[in-house]
Amino acid sequence: MATATYDGVEVEVNDEGFFTDPSAWREEMAPIIAKEMGIDELTPDHWRVIRFVRDRYLETGGGPTVRVLGKTSGVTVKELYRLFPKGPAKEAAKIAGIPKPVGCI
Amino acid sequence: MSTVAIIGAGTAGTLVANRLAKQLPRNDTIIAIDLDNSHLYQPGLLFLPFGKANPAKLVRPRRGQLSQRVTYIQALVTKIDPKENTVYLVDHPPLHYDVAVIASGSKIVSDETEGMTGDGWLKDAFTFYTLEGGTALRNRLENFTGGRIVVNVVDMPIKCPVAPLEFCFLADAFFRDRSIRDKVEITYVTPLDGAFTKPVCSSILGSMLKDRGVELVTEFNTGSVDYQRNTLVSFDGREVPFDLAVLIPPHTGAEYVFHSPGLGDDFGFVPTDPKSLVSKVAKNIFVIGDATDLPASKAGSVAHFEGEVVSHNVQHFLNGESLEEAFDGHANCFIESGHSKAMLIDFNYDTEPLPGNFPLRFGTPLLKESRLNHLGKLAFSWVYWHVLLKGRDIPLIGSQMPTSGKRFPAGEVRSPLSTQSRDR
Known part of the structure; x- marks a missing residue:
């Protein structure tokens, strides 16, 4: 298992950089993770999505997919891709310290 | 003297109605409700585009599949009110139930994706998830002499998640048999990060695509279908051109679920206890088949395996007994x-x-x-x-x-x- 250090705290992450223990995440880590991924500044719109994604995870045990985000986060899919160009579901999940969302079977 | 109302008389609704007909005391009433009288054998849809299924033979009357004991109401359900234990219907008085079984399945929503149902729909782009779509695709494949075929799953969950892969395998065989496989490119485009969700299966199915010369494009979230250029465009700006697109549109639950307070999630699937199959909204509502939000395949075999648990638990509930927690997602x-x-x-x-x-x-x-x-x-x-x-x-x-x-x-x-x- 790999580790990463954010805001002076060492956390366990998987091969793709997703937190293995979401409870290790703190808000101060988010901008640092985002920067690593090429998102230089977290705007209030970014935060809205990050909080939504994390709340959903805590509530349901899974990160929302792009379709769920587009339908329920109050941010359109086009806008989501502007905020998180490499894939909103994946990028927001990584910044929010939750596992990579998986499609259902 | 209890009334059990089953919403939907497809695979799940029919098999649970027939199980209950054998199980419940004679003075209980079993009602099954559906919109029309056409029961479609959905597994046959996969073979239809390749001329290996006769569309007329895939459909039988719904009523004929149900036990004589079951009362069949042919009407559109507009709403269930879980607090009032009532089902609302079009041109039919509201129906009071003691137990409701949600078996209304899932449906495709082709208008959710920008451009999909535009002027190339049923001309250059088809879905085989409906009888009409599969029949139209059969006619097109019959005359297809070469070019680029793209099979695209727009989003999960979908019914029978392996069917789009099977379509690729059958298409490969179809064009080999016609000796024009070298003139046809087949590409499988999926929002998943591999051919399938489950790791071992995904790697085996992935190599089966490769063996057949089917190109695999992963993590592609289709944003729009552009018929001017016959191209799929993803939300992150990637493009996949096609001569013929076989699209599996996103799915939702039945329309009435969206209008029933507290019943469904954002996509009209019904939150369900994974083991007892009781709904999360009310103790007297059970859910079976594609209508659930469970992490199990939306497939007939799953409905079949769920049928035993649901029919037992309906009876347990009516007898005031505790429920079986028996379903394992099989x-x-x-x-x-x-x-x-x-x-x-x-x-x-x-x-x-x-x-x-x-x-x-x-x-x-x-x-x-x-x-x-x-x-x-x-x-x-x-x-x-x-x-x-x-x-x-x-x-x-x-x-x-x-x-x-x-x-x-x-x-x-x-x-x-x-x-x-x-x-x-």
């Missing part, structure tokens, strides 16, 4: 791989599809192509109409997944989904 699917061969996969919430043998006397191979499995898939049509819908158990295939015969890798394999549910 699914059992044949995967057609072309040229009269098929594979069998068998899995549940916790165990992903693994190689080995299904524990029948003749050792049906799992996750491996064989002629026997193809014959099994063909024979299934008879089993469907005469055993499964009648609510009978299929001999030797229990509702819980058998673990014997499966080759478990060193260390236990758990699917990501089951890990998630344990973390809840």
Whole structure:
């Protein structure tokens, strides 16, 4: 298992950089993770999505997919891709310290 | 004197109605409701585009599949009110129930994706998930002389998640048989990061695509279909051009679920307890088949295995007894791989599809192509109409997944989904 250090705290992450223990995440880590991924500044719109994604995870045990985000986060899919160009579901999940969302079977 | 209202008379609704007809005391009333009188044999849709199924033979009357004991109401359901225990219908008085069973399945929503139903729809782009779409695609494939075919799953979940892959395998065989395979490019475009969700199965199916020269494009979230340029465009700006697109549109639950307070999630699927199959909104509403939000396949075999648990639990509820927590997510699917061969996969919430043998006397191979499995898939049509819908158990295939015969890798394999549910 790999580790990463954010805001002076060492956390366990998987091969793709997703937190293995979401409870290790703190808000101060988010901008640092985002920067690593090429998102230089977290705007209030970014935060809205990050909080939504994390709340959903805590509530349901899974990160929302792009379709769920587009339908329920109050941010359109086009806008989501502007905020998180490499894939909103994946990028927001990584910044929010939750596992990579998986499609259902 | 209780009333059980079953919403939907497709695979799940019919088999649960017929099970209850045998099980419940004579003075209980069983009502099944659906919009029309056409029961479609959905597994046949896969064969339709290749001229291997007769559309007229895939449909039988819904009423004829139901036990005489079941009252059939043909009407559109507009709403269920879980607090008032009432189903609302068009041109029919509201119906009071003691127990409701949601069996209204899932439907495709082709207008959710920008441009999909534009002027190239049914001309250059088709879906085989409907009888009309499959028939139109058959006519187009019949005259297809070469070019680029793109098979695209727009978003999950979908019914029968292996069907789009089977379509690729059958298309490969179809064009080989016509000696024009070298003139046809086949590309499989998926929002997943591999051919399938479950790791072992995904890698085996991925190499089967490769063996057949089918290109795999992953993590593609289709944003729009552009018929001016016959191109799929993803939300992150990637493009996949096509001459012929076979699209699997996103799915939702039935329309009335969206209008029923507290019943469904954002996509009209009904939050359901994974083991007892009771809904999360009310103790007297049970859910079966594609209508649930469960991390199980949306497939007839799953509805069949759920049928035993749902019918028992309806009876337990009416008797004031505690519910069985017996469903394990069992699914059992044949995967057609072309040229009269098929594979069998068998899995549940916790165990992903693994190689080995299904524990029948003749050792049906799992996750491996064989002629026997193809014959099994063909024979299934008879089993469907005469055993499964009648609510009978299929001999030797229990509702819980058998673990014997499966080759478990060193260390236990758990699917990501089951890990998630344990973390809840």
